[in-house]
Amino acid sequence: MNYFQDAIPHNHCFGCGPNNTHGLRIKSHWIEEPSKSQCLFTPKAHHCAAPTKFLNGGVMATIIDCHAICTAMAYGYNLADQVIGSAPHIWYATGKLSLTYLKPVPIEKELALYAAITGHNEKHVYLNCTLNIGDKTYVEAEVDAVRVPSEWMQ
Numbered sequence: 001m002n003y004f005q006d007a008i009p010h011n012h013c014f015g016c017g018p019n020n021t022h023g024l025r026i027k028s029h030w031i032e033e034p035s036k037s038q039c040l041f042t043p044k045a046h047h048c049a050a051p052t053k054f055l056n057g058g059v060m061a062t063i064i065d066c067h068a069i070c071t072a073m074a075y076g077y078n079l080a081d082q083v084i085g086s087a088p089h090i091w092y093a094t095g096k097l098s099l100t101y102l103k104p105v106p107i108e109k110e111l112a113l114y115a116a117i118t119g120h121n122e123k124h125v126y127l128n129c130t131l132n133i134g135d136k137t138y139v140e141a142e143v144d145a146v147r148v149p150s151e152w153m154q
Contacts, residue, residue, distance in 0.1 A: 001027075001029055002029060002084075003027040003028060003029050004027075004028045004029065004037070004070040004071065004073065004074045004084060005017065005018055005026065005027055005028060005070055006018055006027070007083075007084040007085035008070065008073060008084065008085055009085050009089060009153075010153055013066060014062065015062040015063055015065065015066030016028075016066035016067070016069075016070055024041070024059070024062065024063060024066075026039050026041050026063050026066055026067060026113075027039060027040070027041075028071060028074075028113075028115070030074070031114075033078070034074070034075055034078040034079075034117070035116060035117045036114060036115070036116045036117070037067070037070075037071040037074070037114070037115045038112060038113065038114055039063070039067040039112070039113040039115075040110060040111070040112055040113075041063055041110070041111045041113065042108065042109070042110045042111065043055050043059060043108060043109075043111065044108065045107060045108060047059045047107065048107050049104075051104075052107065053106060053107055054104040054105060054106060054107055055104075055105040055106070055107050057101060060099070060101070060105060060131060060139055061097065061099055063111070063113060063131070064097070064099065064113060064129050064131060064139065064141045064143075065094055065097050065143070067113045067115055067129060068094075068097075068115045068127045068129045068141065068143040068145065069092050069094055069143070069145050071115040071117070071127060072092040072117075072125035072127060072143075072145030073090055073091065073092050073145075075117055075120070075125055076090040076092060076125065076147065077090050079120070088150055089150045089153065090147075090150070091147070091148045091149075091150060091152050091153060092125060092145040092146060092147055092148065093145070093146055093148050093152070094143065094144075094145065094146070095124065095144040095145065095146035096142070096143065096144035097141065097142075097143055097144075098141060098142045098143075099139060099140070099141045100139065100141070101138070101139055102137060102138055102139060102140065103138055104138075105131065105133070105138045105139070106133070109133050110133070111131055111132070111133060112131075112132045112133070113129060113130065113131050113132070114129065114130050114132065115127050115128070115129040115143075116128050116129075122147070123146060123147045124144055124145065124146055124147070125144075125145040125147075126142075126143070126144055126145075127142070127143045127145065128140070128141070128142055128143075129141040129142075129143060
């Protein structure tokens, strides 16, 4: 499987960086290139909220944010007709993250996140993202990914 995060150079992000040994290390890939991506993630017991049977809301926000931003980067590379991670590097950062928590997410269940591109222009990629368990949606999100200069990582 070709995961976006593995191709992004110098990725030390807590949520998605393969170079962060203490991070969540989520993995995203296209399921409908170049418009829809998926990430499967199974939280651990220590990712809990105050009631230990539910996932912490900040962890949910982190995995949604990272999945959507990495999808935006992969989409940006696609628009530029470049291989993900190739120079010149393409970077996006979160401009807006709007979450609607529909119901508590049980801990230690496999989560499926889906990000869909809803629009783009020269500086933005817009996405909708859902966090699901099976066929049930637990969180819905809208994300505005903002293109940042390649020097941003230096």
